[in-house]
Amino acid sequence: MGLLIIAAFLVLFIAGFPVVYAILIPSIAYTLIEGLPLGLLSQRITYALDSFPLVAVPVFIFVGNLMNSAGITDRIFRFADTLVGRVPGGLAQVNVFSSLIFSGMSGAALADVGGLGRIEIEAMRKRGFTAPFSAAVTGASAVVGPIFPPSIPLIVYGSITSVSIVQLLIAGIVPALICVVLLMLTVAVLSYRRKLPRAERWPTLRDIARDLLPAFPALVAPVLMISGMLAGLFTPTEAASVTAVYVLLISSLFYRDLTWPHLWSALFLTARSTSAILAIVAVAALFGWILAVEQVPQDFSRWILQFSTEPIVLLLIANLIFFVAGMFLDSTTATLLVVPILAPPLVSAGIDPVHLGILVIFNLMFGLLTPPMGLSLFLLSSIAEISLRQLLRALIPFYVPLLMTLAVITFADRLVLWLPSLIR
Template identity: 35%
Template sequence: MTVHMLLGFVMLMLLAMPVGYSLVISGWAALSVFGSMPSSMAVLKIFQPTQSFPLLAIPFFILSGSLMMSGKLGQKLVGMASMLVGKYPGGLGQVSVVGSTVFGGVSGSSVAEASALGSMLIPWQKREGYPGAFGAAVTASSSVIAGLMPPSIALILFATVSNTSIASLFIAGVVPALMLAGGMMLACYITGRRRGFPIIELSYTRREVVQTVLNALPALLMPVFILVLLRAGIATPTEVSIIAVAYALVVSGVFYRDLNGTRIMAALTNTVITTGVVMLIIAAANIIGYILTSGGVPQAVAQWAVEHLKDPLLIILAINLLLLFIGMFLDLPAAILLLGPTLVSIANAIGLDLVQLGIMMCVNLSIGLFTPPIGTTLFVAAAIAREPIGRVVKELVPFYLVALLVLLLVSFVPALIIY
């Protein structure tokens, strides 16, 4: 049954069918046609995981991010980032990284962040004399910080697969996210200085500095607000997501005063579409996970790894190589839900903390988001910049090095993320 499912999935993918539909059809066919399960039971297996209470956090976090990102917030964040780092070599690239870091704490979605920030910052960088391919590379790579900053949708998905605390994953993701941000800012600085990118001279009075920081403060407080509520045990992740929506409504309606019916409808529409895509993959991954578990695949893979690779450090290295390869072809949510059960079994067999495994998976698969041939943020940023993919990939080399260094640190220095 497992072989039939895998063959069906590969064939449908080769026919260019979307991942979610490929998973559902191949899984349903394997259970009802080649297995002994009635079609009605197979359908129940598909829809069962979507009824989980913790998953309610996903649409509410998406809605809160959509409400805040579609108004004046983006302009305020860019203004603050420009004030902080715009005057340094490669400053406009650093503005993108700072903006991505803060936006990551609002949206939780790398693709949404690449689209929203890229449409603002890439044209600006090109007007100031920066190469379009460099602007696309910075946007494509820095946008993946959203996969680690709370309220990361990817970490919520891993928590549902592994029965790990969402709060623990959110807290553990902050340090790697800041390491990525710091490393990418350094890469922008070195590249800008070496290649002589224009330096933007910006002068601010003390009053303007204070006003700019105050304008961006609501967005800066969002991830802090989430972590405090979760860490203190004041609310569950689902409750926090609902509070986040209320917070976004208050900030947009009272602080920025740019909330209207059109923005609310646009945010609701985006939430419904994005949630539908995520839930389809969750439903499909459940039936695939059931087939793999029934066939004993996770346990067999874990046993093989322990018997043949033996050394836990070597097994962790093998996990990273597998995830880097898979991330080049599968989108992040689908890869987490598909590989999660097997990798959790391996982690339990070698004593690897599941929080560390979750961060490793998110960093690995985030690298895949800006890596050919399927990299989503890479294609979004290249399309905005109107640059060939090959040229953007050349500019991405220093950012790949930063991401790989952070990956090695979270994989082999667990003290950085486990408190």
């Protein structure tokens, strides 16, 4: 019956049903066929949403939307452009760095590409960058943000695996920084060889001070959040709340740009994004409970351990599975459906669940950017108004730093777990 439920989900998903319905319809059918009380559906859904760590999801989304609505992200973008605009790559380097800070807040890579990415592509085109290169930089940089705090995908992973969310968020810092450095080096090399546009002169101290002053309070926000979690002062949920209050204060008292329309817009966008994420969380929890009743995870554990019990071999298998899952599903759906089945045998084989979490989320983000079915590819080509072939040709050099980062995450587990080990 468990295999039939999974097959029904796949059929409905391939047929074009929204993912929530593709999960919910087989779950309801199972409940009716097995003669279970319908009240069980609401009970399991309510239980899934009764989670303290998930409170951080709407708060982090609110912080991101508020920073966009109040123009805070524009000030950070402008300061970064002034600071590194003369570096080979100029605005493309700013694109990579901005994605590191902001692209984990919405909880959906496609939303990041469609929101922040749209602004970045347009700004680069105005500076003289080609549309394919602008879209390629935007897509590649969007991969790294969701493993750097704040990261809603990591919060979702931690909530369903009972792994410390603080350690997950901290573990993503080093791999994310490595990926950013590799992407920036790639941009610099490509820009130097192709003589891509950059600022006409290096900034003076007056230029830097002029743009640093308005950007400084906004730059403190991520530092406040990360340092608070590193010092053990905040849980992720508390860190999200403290950051939200801080952003509200600087928007209203320092910048004085926060208006009621801005606040309403941020709240509305937060409610819409949160509803979509938590609806998937709720129905996926019901689906996962059914699979657990049918002992699908146990059967899968026995099957996968037949191949090998070596952690490295199992990590390579996990890379392949989650990479392919990322081509077809958004990160939240893939995490909720695949992780409960795949994580138990990997953890029982000796793989650290925090290490596994970083590997899972990075693979899911990378899969979105990979042909033939990577969903980010279609969105990027639409936003930049270019063909898929043009986009893929521009993306080829950026697959190298992304694959190098994936290799670091897979084989250098001590590096990934170094920062979390300091706070255990």
